[in-house]
Amino acid sequence: EQLSRIKPERVMAHDHMMIIMELLIQLIICVIKSQHEQERIETNxxxxxxxxxxxxxxxxxxxxxxxxxxxxxxxxxxxxxxxxxxxxxxxxxxxxxxxxxxxxxxxxxxxx
Missing domain, CATH: 1.20.58 (Methane Monooxygenase Hydroxylase; Chain G, domain 1)
Known part of the structure; x- marks a missing residue:
């Protein structure tokens, strides 16, 4: 009974970690794009x-x-x-x- 209760929680935790990783990657991409945009504005x-x-x-x-x-x-x-x-x-x-x-x-x- 305990095992059946733990498994969905573990799956949810895994999903949450995937979402957090995904958001972190998006944030890093946004920061990089922001830097590129800043450089583009400075050079233009x-x-x-x-x-x-x-x-x-x-x-x-x-x-x-x-x-x-x-x-x-x-x-x-x-x-x-x-x-x-x-x-x-x-x-x-x-x-x-x-x-x-x-x-x-x-x-x-x-x-x-």
């Missing part, structure tokens, strides 16, 4: 490029409206390019999370 210098474009746009554009319009176009293009990068990163991240969820479900099926 979006803010300094943005400031430079703004400065050029207003310096040249005060005399010539055509140049001002062209600079606005460049600026918009620059901002959209950055947004597109973020969207692609987010989609790749979601895809990986979905794959990991599928793997986790398969592991759970194997354990049972």
């Amino acid at each position: 210098n979006y803010l300094s490029e943005f400031k430079l474009l703004m400065r050029q746009m207003f310096w040249i554009g005060r005399h010539n409206p055509v140049v001002m319009e062209e600079s606005m176009y460049e600026l918009r293009h620059h901002v959209y390019a950055k947004d597109n990068l973020e969207i692609i990163d987010r989609l790749q991240h979601e895809k990986k999370i979905n794959e990991m969820t599928i793997e986790r479900d398969q592991l759970k099926q194997q354990v049972k």
